Amino acid sequence: MLSLGRSAQAKMLLAKTLRQWAHLRYNFCLARAARRLSNKYSQIYCYGPLLHTVQMAKLFPDSKTFVDMKLKASPEKTMELFEAFMASTNNTPTNDQIRKFVDDNFGAKGTELEVWTPTDWVEHPAFLDLVNDPDLKQWGVDLNNIWKELGRKMKDDVHKNPEYYSIIPVPNPVIIPGGRFIEFYYWDSYWIIRGLLYSEMRDTARGMIENFMSIVQRIGFIPNGGRVYYWGRSQPPLLAGMVKSYVDFTKDDRFAINALDVLEHEFEYFINNHSVQAKGYNLAVYRDSSKGPRPESYSEDIETAATFNTDEDKENHYSELKSAAESGMDFSSRWYINEEGTNVGNLSVTKTRSIVPVDLNSILYWNAKIIAEFHAKAGNVDKMTEYETKAQKIKEAIQAVLWNEEAGCWLDYDLINEKPRDYFVTSNLAPLWVKAYNISDTDKISASVLNYIEKNKLDTFPGGIPNTLYQTGEQWDFPNVWAPLQYIIIEGLDNLGTPDAKQLSKRWGHRWVKSNFAAYRDSRAMFEKYDAEKFGGHGGGGEYGVQKGFGWTNGVIIEWLAKYGHEISLSNTGAAGPSSRFLSLLGVTAVALIGAFAGHLIW
Ligand SMILES: OC[C@H]1O[C@H](O[C@H]2O[C@H](CO)[C@@H](O)[C@H](O)[C@H]2O)[C@H](O)[C@@H](O)[C@@H]1O
Numbered sequence: 001m002l003s004l005g006r007s008a009q010a011k012m013l014l015a016k017t018l019r020q021w022a023h024l025r026y027n028f029c030l031a032r033a034a035r036r037l038s039n040k041y042s043q044i045y046c047y048g049p050l051l052h053t054v055q056m057a058k059l060f061p062d063s064k065t066f067v068d069m070k071l072k073a074s075p076e077k078t079m080e081l082f083e084a085f086m087a088s089t090n091n092t093p094t095n096d097q098i099r100k101f102v103d104d105n106f107g108a109k110g111t112e113l114e115v116w117t118p119t120d121w122v123e124h125p126a127f128l129d130l131v132n133d134p135d136l137k138q139w140g141v142d143l144n145n146i147w148k149e150l151g152r153k154m155k156d157d158v159h160k161n162p163e164y165y166s167i168i169p170v171p172n173p174v175i176i177p178g179g180r181f182i183e184f185y186y187w188d189s190y191w192i193i194r195g196l197l198y199s200e201m202r203d204t205a206r207g208m209i210e211n212f213m214s215i216v217q218r219i220g221f222i223p224n225g226g227r228v229y230y231w232g233r234s235q236p237p238l239l240a241g242m243v244k245s246y247v248d249f250t251k252d253d254r255f256a257i258n259a260l261d262v263l264e265h266e267f268e269y270f271i272n273n274h275s276v277q278a279k280g281y282n283l284a285v286y287r288d289s290s291k292g293p294r295p296e297s298y299s300e301d302i303e304t305a306a307t308f309n310t311d312e313d314k315e316n317h318y319s320e321l322k323s324a325a326e327s328g329m330d331f332s333s334r335w336y337i338n339e340e341g342t343n344v345g346n347l348s349v350t351k352t353r354s355i356v357p358v359d360l361n362s363i364l365y366w367n368a369k370i371i372a373e374f375h376a377k378a379g380n381v382d383k384m385t386e387y388e389t390k391a392q393k394i395k396e397a398i399q400a401v402l403w404n405e406e407a408g409c410w411l412d413y414d415l416i417n418e419k420p421r422d423y424f425v426t427s428n429l430a431p432l433w434v435k436a437y438n439i440s441d442t443d444k445i446s447a448s449v450l451n452y453i454e455k456n457k458l459d460t461f462p463g464g465i466p467n468t469l470y471q472t473g474e475q476w477d478f479p480n481v482w483a484p485l486q487y488i489i490i491e492g493l494d495n496l497g498t499p500d501a502k503q504l505s506k507r508w509g510h511r512w513v514k515s516n517f518a519a520y521r522d523s524r525a526m527f528e529k530y531d532a533e534k535f536g537g538h539g540g541g542g543e544y545g546v547q548k549g550f551g552w553t554n555g556v557i558i559e560w561l562a563k564y565g566h567e568i569s570l571s572n573t574g575a576a577g578p579s580s581r582f583l584s585l586l587g588v589t590a591v592a593l594i595g596a597f598a599g600h601l602i603w
Pocket residue numbers: 064177181185186187188224225294296297325326327328329330331
């Protein structure tokens with residue numbers, strides 16, 4: 001190690017003191033901001049009699065509509081008017097009276113945002129030159145154009161009168177997922193930001209990251225999405241991954257170093273608020289910290305809670321549902337634990353808080369690694385070592401608790417029955433993506449994981465890898481396929497680096513691009529989720545209809561057009577044929593090919 005001169009040491013000490021002081025100041029401001037946030041808006045948009053009365057009247061086909069509407073008067077005045085309204089109707093207003101109350105006191109939803117054409121949008125980003133097939137190239141042009149449809153900017157009034165809106169004010173414009181999701185979402189933004197970077201829209205990408213950093217500074221953590229009613233839950237913590245993506249693209253090390261306080265704060269927030277003990281190791285679970293049903297799906301939650309008799313049991317059920325929403329996989333048999341300790345059942349056996357998830361712990365490992373890497377860039381050797389140590393501890397816990405030798409893969413862990421959950425879910429492969437395993441075990445892990453894939457027949461689905469193999473009607477179950485999880489698995493296999501894993505990764509990557517293209521060619525739309533059983537088919541199920549737009553889907557495709565565009569041809573089947581390992585599945589593949597022909601394309 002280099003020996004430092006006195007002035008360098010003094011500089012480092014000063015930098016450290018400034019960082020510690022900034023941390024203290026943060027904590028103070030954050031607590032104040034969080035208190036303000038929960039007091040001011042909560043009685044209208046988060047819980048309480050007004051929310052209950054309006055949402056239980058089911059005035060709108062989508063429960064999210066009401067909580068996205070603007071107030072016409074201040075929250076205090078609105079509450080006064082509501083109390084007078086309830087008194088005048090003997091506390092039993094009819095639906096027509098409630099509708100009138102809403103019409104009189106709330107404006108249309110989504111009026112806080114205006115469509116925004118990103119100022120850094122370019123007509124011909126370089127990734128298009130990497131795409132050979134003319135139809136795929138034109139699709140790339142179309143996708144690049146869609147950024148302009150998904151750009152949103154907050155109107156000035158939001159900054160002047162934030163308490164009139166449920167939107168969380170942020171300084172910079174954003175790219176939204178689309179459809180009913182008219183505000184930013186936390187984990188969606190990771191894939192959106194990567195797509196923007198490939199589209200050369202660095203300012204927009206940086207602006208979105210800075211928004212998230214400002215939210216951590218104001219609220220203490222990043223909520224699920226850009227609305228105050230998401231205040232009790234986050235989503236998979238990918239801010240560090242976003243900053244790393246930006247820095248890898250731009251080589252702007254200063255940006256990485258300046259982000260360190262916020263990244264450390266977010267990491268510590270997750271560790272402090274989500275920790276559990278499993279087999280004597282510290283790991284994290286998804287865990288919401290608010291009371292009551294989800295405001296944006298209020299009557300839905302009240303209905304599924306009807307099977308519980310006590311207020312305490314109902315409250316616990318709401319927490320399990322909101323914790324599932326924090327995972328991003330709302331809802332799924334992944335979170336079911338029934339009396340027998342299996343995943344069979346329905347939403348009422350959702351036990352998210354008692355399941356140690358492979359993905360969250362892998363992402364936290366990655367956060368610690370990224371923070372260590374950025375400290376190394378800053379020359380903060382002690383801090384770098386501190387975060388390397390934290391990362392190693394998480395990795396050891398993942399290996400001890402979540403790796404399952406018999407299954408040959410990582411599995412979520414059931415804290416109630418103290419046993420691994422041997423059910424396929426895409427997130428079981430998340431450690432591959434962030435390399436949360438001992439690199440010296442690569443060959444062994446590769447053989448085990450490829451065997452696990454074969455055992456679960458994951459290569460037999462023409463439309464992509466389903467999120468689970470159990471069909472419940474919930475949107476994060478079979479047969480739905482989601483772009484972010486395809487990305488995690490396919491990039492994970494690529495990272496693993498063995499020839500078989502790389503070959504499968506490429507073939508699945510090509511297939512995803514072609515299947516998304518088939519859906520686009522047939523419907524001119526990009527979807528939130530797709531159908532594993534149908535090449536080019538979109539997904540469904542859950543509590544709302546399939547959405548179009550769609551931020552993370554477009555981000556993944558743009559990145560993979562850049563990655564595979566030189567070698568994918570829509571008229572050529574040979575680009576990434578199956579490995580010998582998968583030839584045993586030839587019979588099933590033949591069925592898939594017939595399906596593909598029916599969809600006019602061969603994957
Ligand atoms: O309103 C129902 C739920 O909607 C959101 O979840 C889904 O969309 C998000 C945006 O694309 C996505 O991040 C999430 O993974 C999807 O399941 C929302 O995030 C949930 O909290 C909400 O209950």
